[in-house]
Amino acid sequence: MSAIAATELPYFDIADPSFAMQSEAVRAARDASWIARTNYGYAVLRYEEVSELLKSPKLSQGSKKWPDHHGVHSGLFYDWWEKNLLVLEGDEHHRIRRLLNPAFSPSMARKLEPEFKALAEELIANVVDKGEMEFVSDFSEPFATRALCIMMGLDHKHWEFIADRANTVGYALSVNIKEDIDRVDYAVKELYDFVEELIQERQANPGQDVVSRLVQFSEGGDKLSAEELRNALVLMLFGGMDTTRNQLGLMLHTFIHNSDQWEKLAANPELTKAALEETLRVNPTTRWVTREALEDFEYKGVEIAAGTTVHLFTFSSGTDPEAFPNPEIDIEAEDRKPHFTFGGGVHHCLGHYIARADMSQALPVLAANLTNIQVVPGGDEWLPDSGNTGPVKLTVTFDKRA
Numbered sequence: 001m002s003a004i005a006a007t008e009l010p011y012f013d014i015a016d017p018s019f020a021m022q023s024e025a026v027r028a029a030r031d032a033s034w035i036a037r038t039n040y041g042y043a044v045l046r047y048e049e050v051s052e053l054l055k056s057p058k059l060s061q062g063s064k065k066w067p068d069h070h071g072v073h074s075g076l077f078y079d080w081w082e083k084n085l086l087v088l089e090g091d092e093h094h095r096i097r098r099l100l101n102p103a104f105s106p107s108m109a110r111k112l113e114p115e116f117k118a119l120a121e122e123l124i125a126n127v128v129d130k131g132e133m134e135f136v137s138d139f140s141e142p143f144a145t146r147a148l149c150i151m152m153g154l155d156h157k158h159w160e161f162i163a164d165r166a167n168t169v170g171y172a173l174s175v176n177i178k179e180d181i182d183r184v185d186y187a188v189k190e191l192y193d194f195v196e197e198l199i200q201e202r203q204a205n206p207g208q209d210v211v212s213r214l215v216q217f218s219e220g221g222d223k224l225s226a227e228e229l230r231n232a233l234v235l236m237l238f239g240g241m242d243t244t245r246n247q248l249g250l251m252l253h254t255f256i257h258n259s260d261q262w263e264k265l266a267a268n269p270e271l272t273k274a275a276l277e278e279t280l281r282v283n284p285t286t287r288w289v290t291r292e293a294l295e296d297f298e299y300k301g302v303e304i305a306a307g308t309t310v311h312l313f314t315f316s317s318g319t320d321p322e323a324f325p326n327p328e329i330d331i332e333a334e335d336r337k338p339h340f341t342f343g344g345g346v347h348h349c350l351g352h353y354i355a356r357a358d359m360s361q362a363l364p365v366l367a368a369n370l371t372n373i374q375v376v377p378g379g380d381e382w383l384p385d386s387g388n389t390g391p392v393k394l395t396v397t398f399d400k401r402a
Contacts, residue, residue: 004301010036012043014311015175020385021287021315030316035302040069041309042302043288047323047337049300050312054289054344056299061086062292062309070177076185076192077172083227084235099224100232103210109357115150116361119143124369128400132376135252135394136245139366144244147358152236153209154198165191166241173387188234195233210236236351244355246285246383246390248362251276253380253394254283256373258329265331266367266401275331276360277339281318282329284341285390288313314340372399 010029012019020026029036030045037043044050053059063086067078085096102108123143127133145159145166154162168187171180199215206212214229224232255262265275288311293304304310318339319327326333342349349355379395 009033009302012036012038014038014040014043014386017384021313021389022385026313026316030320034300038311040311042304043311043313045313045316045320047317047320050314050317050340051344053291053299053310053312054340056291058294058297059291059310060294061088062290062311065292065309066290067172067177070175072178072181075181076188077169077181080188080192080231080234081172084231086235086239096224096228096232100214103213104351104354106353108210109353112147112150112354113357113361116147116358117365119146119150120362120365124365128369131399132395132397134379135396136249136391137393139362140245140248140252141241143248143358143362145241147244148237148240151209151240151354152198152211152233153202153207154211158194161190161194162237163241163245165194166238169238170242170388174384191234191237192230195230195237198233199229240351240354243285243388244358246388247280247355248359249391249394250283250285250389251279251359251363252366252373252396253375253391254279254329255367256375256396259373261329261331262367262373263371265364266371269364269368271331272360272364274333275363276356277336278329278331278333280341281324281336281339282327284314284318284339285388286341286343287315287386287389289340289343312340369401370398371401373397 010025010033012025012029026045034046034049035042035044044053064082067073067081072078085093085100088096120143123139127138133139141163142159145163146156148154148162149156149159165187168180168183169191171177172184174180177184198211202209202212202215206215211233214224214232255265261275261278265271291310291312293306293308293310295306297304317323318341321327323337342352342355374397376395376397379393380391381393382391383389
């Protein structure tokens, strides 16, 4: 195959606040090419190429240099980011992942499902007779954070503290990281302090929760070091809340625009798994997965130099008509290809079983209680439609289902 000149490829400025994954420009670029240029390297747009490159040994996790790219070279967030599982590679990554895996197993996720369901029912009971709610503050944020408390064996009184600090750390993943880094660093410090107290509590009084299990994996031998344990727990507090909150908001918004699918789910809760996977496919909070080239290589006619950032557009790949001839959400569709919302390869999301478990309990509870859901005009506010996205505010009206 003859080489493709970079100048022949579509181009996106993905740092531009007006850039949107759901735009006609991205769809047109995907029709024209499997790859586009961006101000941060390349963007891979189609399903087949995303699938292959996620597993390529020529690419490593690409988010480690995010702070450096934006002028942040030191501080508490910087030090934590450089050492957490998201960005580690090689033997160090494999060892820590192996030690963390048992705490996030399918069996652990299944054990927690009854508590997740009870939490969803409690939150809906608070609003179902009102006919209106602000979904983020009334449901998705408390559900995501309190589900995290359930998993970690924390008193639910901590949920607002965790949500607030996790929200603040999330500012570090925006292109404005340098402007926000002081408050991000302070939030990381507060989470570190919280985690230190938590570790001491579990050492003195171990239970059956995830934290107790991880503390057991940090005492001698080939175990998690004290620093590795602390970093992992801070990552859980941040990542476990942020993504689930965003994804639940995106799911509800998707079904608002596909009310026939919502009614099918309400009529048949056995469609919950399919409904969850379909909404993860068509409207994921993680719009792209970042990789970095470890060496110079050519792929399908494009020369990719060592050190180049490669964004794998999970949103674009999930609606690629070549992979999904009928790409719109269909919770009764059969034989859908797997989506890449939780990444792939060695960096596949460690917590995906827990995330699927809590959201799979929330969805049918929502569908069983709410119908005729509408967004209040002017009642929604959104994060940029790039990187990690979701509603900041989503005010809806609804009827209580008979």
